[in-house]
Amino acid sequence: MGVFALTEPAYAGEQPGNTQGSNTEQSGGGDGNGIYATARITYSGSVAKGGGKGNVTSADVNWTPPPCWYAPFLGAKDFKKLMSKNIEDQMNAPGMGGHAGAALSELQRHYEDEYGWTDTPGYKDYNVDKDGEGMFWAAVENPDEPDPLERGSCDELPFWVDNGEAPPPRYEEAISPEILAALAYQHMQLPDTKASLAPEGTTKVNLPTWAWLDRAVFDEVQATAALNVPGFNIQATTTAKPVALKLEPGTEDADTYPASGECAINADDSIGEPYAKGKADQTPPCGLRYLRSSGNGSYKLRATITWEINWTGTGGAGGDLPDGTFGNEQAVVVQEIQSVNR
Structure with a gap:
């Protein structure tokens, strides 16, 4: 059958609310x-x-919204x-x-x-x-x-x-709670991710750098998509829960802790451990160690959170969606120790 295109189209209504975690x-x-x-x-x-579109990226490259x-x-x-x-x-x-x-x-x-x-x-x-x-x-x-x-x-x-x-x-392809869940996923806005570092901003070659994220960063995030017309009312809500933080140093001349670079979430919903005086010689549970100076520039450390996402919808429907990821880059200057001891 030939394609039929309405000159006054059936609009998708792409006008979501704004602000993170709001109920607008x-x-x-x-x-x-x-x-x-x-x-x-x-x-x-x-x-x-x-x-x-929101800033969540599917960890499954084969999955796309409708x-x-x-x-x-x-x-x-x-x-x-x-x-x-x-x-x-x-x-x-x-x-x-x-x-x-x-x-x-x-x-x-x-x-x-x-x-x-x-x-x-x-x-x-x-x-x-x-x-x-x-x-x-x-x-x-x-x-x-x-x-x-x-x-x-x-x-x-x-x-x-x-x-x-x-x-x-x-x-x-008729609209359904499952399709609405995929659209809510696509428009979900996740909070920015900036890991706390010690030392912060500038570190030294071979000095362990501690990384952590407080539990306040890890509130669950929800987004809802709904369609309501006479005789047909459906909706779906996606819920994203943070489960891990991945550190990418921005250079191959670095080690990560743990070696995978993936720091699991703690029992109290935090990640890693804040640096405290006296821990300089200890290995951080979440962090990294640069092996070479960044010279006159800086390395782009990328901290990416993995979010576990599921959905519930009208009629008791629900299930899992692919994990989502979202991360930010932050500049880290790495200096030779000798250069600061002259």
């Missing part, structure tokens, strides 16, 4: 054309600002009004070139006089006799998906779903 929530407003304002995905909790999905779009009368005014424009939309004529006639028949195809039943007068009893669903492109072919892979014509009913099984 924003949703897209109506646009005066009969589109349900509530038919947009809303985000709340710790989510990225301005509708952009590039598109099907979601409630318009009631019967509003859909008829849109199609009646813009039917020719729809056929000239991207992906429909060369389908004018017979295809236009078939599309009109599909929604006007029950003309259908295999697994795609037609409709009588746009289902206006069922207005208020359901909605037409349409494809939504994920604006954060960089591949236009992937974004356009949901290419089915708009279809009807009765209130309280699930979309037909053939529409595997």
